[in-house]
Amino acid sequence: MTDSARETVRESGKLWGGRFAAGPAPALEALSRSPQAYFDMVRDDVAGSIAHLGELRRSGVIDAEQQSRIAQALREIAEDHEAGRVQPNAGDEDIHGYLERELMARLGPQAGAIRAGRSRNDQAANNLRLYLRRTIPPLAEEVAGLVEALVARSEDTAGAIAPGFTHLQTAQPILFGHQLLAHAWAIRRDITRLQHAWESAGRSPLGAAALAGSTLHADQEAMAAELGYTGVIPNSIDAVSSRDHVVDFLYAAAMLGTDISRLCEELCLWASRQFGWVRLHDSYSTGSSIMPQKKNPDIAELARGRTGRLHANLIGMLSALKSLAFAYNRDLADDKHYTFDSVETLQLVLPALTGMIRTLEFNEDEMRRQAIDGFSLATELADWLAEQGIPFSEAHDVTGRVVMACEARGIGIEELTAAELGELDSRITEEVLERLTLESAVSRRDGANGTAPAVLIRQQRAIRNELQTALSEFGETDAGIANGAAQLREARS
Template sequence: MKSMKNLWGGRFSKSMEDYTADYNESISFDNILYKHSITGSKAHVKMLAKQQIISNEICEEILRGLSIVEKKIENNEVEFNILDEDIMMIIEKELTKEVGEAGKYLHTARSRNDQNALDETLFLRDAVKNSIKHLIDLLDVLINKAEEESHKIMPGFTHLQHAQPITVGFYYMAHFQGLRRNVERFRELLKRLDKNPLGSCALAGTTLPIDRFATTELMGFSEPTENALDTVASRDNIAEYLFNAALCMTHLSGFAEEIIVFNSQEFNFITIDDSFCTGSSIMPQKKNPDIAELARGKSGRAIGNLITLLTVLKGTFLTLNKDYQEDKEALFDSIHTLDRTVFIFARMLENITFNEDVLRAHLKKGFIEATDIAEFLVKHNIPFREAHEIVGKLVKYCELKSKTFQDINKEELKELDFPVEIEDLSQFTVENCIKNRNSYGGTSYDDVKRQINNAKNFVAELKSLF
């Protein structure tokens, strides 16, 4: 194999083989960090000049050259050579081509270790804000759908069996809460991304009189990181993004599963717009919920990326190890997967309608009013456990006689030793079940309206920040 010259070859008597360089490089995927890397480099050289570590003239030359390099990369005028390993070395190499000797001062008081930590932090800070914006869009859609279909009543499920009646608005607001927590987690991550890694150098700081607070201010951080050794070694923020993305995708996967089931002929609860479905190559009648299925499937990618990084980190020694190069592809893939999924999920939800007639037919099955009858007995001073048994026997009687609660008359209630004298069970309609379930956080129309109003306030605050 042909040998290749390395960029850091001063200490070495032998250069890498091409296949080794190919295995070692990250430029094929970390090149997307170029803008953030250049942003960090500009802040760095301004600080070096301020501290009189380099002259103002050299600083100006480097800043001019970095702007040229940035435009060249944007215009695809820079060759990404695997010999240069990563985007940081590509930028320094191209800078030196543009400004000559001045470019050799760029790496003063800096290591690729802290530079990489900075590039990833700047990139991740932008990525988190962008993910939050996508989630805000989805939260907006959920609020709108909850309002539009708040009057519709559907079965609520436990163990995929009819449990209690709920409104469609209540159902949508349930998913709002899970996604709201996803937003809150991402906002918490932003706090930890508000610390400046630059100046940690290789692992122990530098003997040169740098000012980390100056670069902190230039790049909009609140403070420098506290310990250089930890700064260079830590991939906590990336792991946290991957966890947040995996959990968010898990929420969306469960939501997608419900859409898939509700769309089936067996349920037919919803109609999905044709533009979010596909057909079959052999069966002309098919309308498949492919977008929901893909959202469900792509959760596996996000979960896998989290496991990838945690596995990489679990046995590494302080401080830097080449293993850490494996953080980037997992991160980039999860960002791409999450943002695309959240966006298309919002568009799909905008084009889903719950079929009210079908819902009403399903509400007649499964004795869905049973809990309300038990609670009615509790209001008449019957211990809940006794009330539970009484209604259980009532359900069994209805099953044996092929009746619903609405079919039961006064004589049958007496025969069943129903402990409260009433004419029939007609008061226990699904509509009344909804109206009466007015505990805080419940499915009553009034409480769902309150939940929607709170959701609107939450989203309005987010929009003012992002």
């Protein structure tokens, strides 16, 4: 390659080419160049570069003046990038080349000192770890907002009794708030999974360089602490090639999507004419282009559909890692594609679904009407018989015969008189009647996780306490992460 060709390579934002006799083919460039979204990690690359400069100074490669000059230029590039004053061009292969090109343009050849002792391999690993460390806490805040919306609506419907289902068949009466909290508890656990992913990304890969480590890093622990990490990854090969922290996040996102999808399925059912339990707010529903009467739960359907993407991203990353030789391979570059897509999906879904939950109107009369249908009080009769000393297997058979008799007459168990019950089995007395009500069925289930009103209140308090504790464990040692979460909350409001 001629000197002029080499200069062209340097100006184009490529970090290699000296040993090549010709430039890359256009097809290779098209495949190799990072997607535009990857350049969103400028702040992460700059943070890692500034920390790396400290190592170069400690190792004597640069002096304090050079460190300050290069660090200031990097900060200015980051500010200019976020303001749109500078942007990557078609020749920038990736974020690392883009930033070095800008740095060279501002400082000249002395900017090249920053490349000593590091590789794109440990830079890329570091960037995505920093991205996850700053992105996961605000996502957890959004998840907490959804949980809080479910808890608040469970308070709004505290006295509403609805049918509970197994196999989507009427089973027993429950408080509707109990059903809402079932979803709240499931989604609350997703915050724990996000927290695990955040912690999983908490060690620094910097200093691993390409794979064997660097001779120019005097205090990797100090560099890690500067970036908010809890320590350094012990093995340099593992540092540049492991992506289990990415898988941890993608699994947390996929499981969150699954829990959201189950909630959305029920929202679609509840909003249907056949259920009629909820009415959608106009601002969180859509209509039909041909049927004027329609009011569709599009948010729930779209969120349910996006779960497939969250699942696909997890499987895609696992597939990229399968049978991959240990050390860096370009297969790993797709880690950002899967991560960014999952983050963007959740950033769209969570606020929309939370708004839908907060604005729902509830038809408690219809819930109650349906709660008594389908012989939902049959278990109350069987339990009462067991309390009279009748073996439950026999009580079960007796109740089954009562249900058959009611079906033949077209009535519910609660409509039978004491005399009619006695005719069906002489051991059934008038005392059972006070048990054959919705209120009795619900209030008597007052165990630690039951559907009784008093238990509902305890659950609401407990889940709110857990939310507060879980969120407090994010970013306690990193003001930048905490500020990011605060900014996102302010933007949402």
